[in-house]
Amino acid sequence: MGNLFGKKKQTRVTEHDKAILQLKQQRDKLRQYQKRLNLHLDKERLLAKQLLKEGKKDKALLLLKKKRYQDQLLDKTENQISNLERMVQDLEFAQIERKVIDGLKVGNECLKKMHEVMSVEEVERIMDETQDAIEYQRQIDEMLTGSLSQEDEDAVLAELEAITQADVELPEVPSDELPEAPEARKEKPERERERPRKKAEREVLAV
């Protein structure tokens, strides 16, 4: 069980992780140091105030000097922390980049394999064959539609003839006159004549 566990650990925690952890630990220590300094500074500020109140100016001055030094220390730790954090971020980003590269590599290999399966000659051959097949199909279609079209044409012409024959007799023109719009009255018979012709056309189209 212990052995199994040890193995598992090796696979999942990398050296990078350990490095990051170490950096972070260092940062935590600095943070703690920072906290301590801050607390100290607050205390000293209060003490200096008190000393001033008591009239011990020299001592207060000395204390403030000490405080100033610690302030500088605080700044330095701040810088160090930010350095460490930048390092951690760089490391993490490098890991991400490595993963991206790995992903690209896998994709590239996969693409290569796919290309091996589909060679250019093969594609050309298949495309040629397809083209041939399409040509062949077109020929068959032409042959079939060509033989049919002549008969069709005859039937259509015959039907057209029949319809035009039947429509020679025009419907009666309305006898009563319309009182208004004299121009409209003139146009009306024309339209009446047009209508049967249109009807015939439509029927031809429908066939």
Place this chain on the structure above:
Amino acid sequence: MSFEWPWQYNFPPFFTLQPNADTRQKQLAAWCSLALSYCRHQKLYTLDVMEAQESPVFNNKKIERKLSMETIQVVFEELRKKGNLEWLDKNKSRCLVMWRRPEEWGKLIYQWVSNNGMTNSVFTLYELSNGDDTEGEEFHCLEEWMLLRSLQALQTQGKAEIITIDDGKGVKFF
């Protein structure tokens, strides 16, 4: 937010262990839940039996009643049976209180980690319990032993792995 005491807390007989087995059972159950919710409210993770006697849970100054040492031991023993408490020494003077089980803590922590998109990264234990990022989370200021246990629980689930480097521990979430 002040702690809300149950009604029994102001009921004097509650502070004496009842002879009737049935009543006693109920009384102990009430004590257990009171002790746990008090620890939860105060965020207490370790208890000292001597100190416990003086703490307001077991000592109601208003009605001038307090639980005797022996009864506190009985209550603690009951909690231990339920898995909420663990003795730190053989004399049974100090104990760990788990008002939330390690698995539950682990779940909370893991939720926070995945909500913040920080899976697959490394943390120090200090960062988890005292860092600025976890401020306001329930597990902020969690005591280290409790944190470690919840992480161990996560580890058995395969969601995390504890890393030990000579002078400190860290954890990586997956």
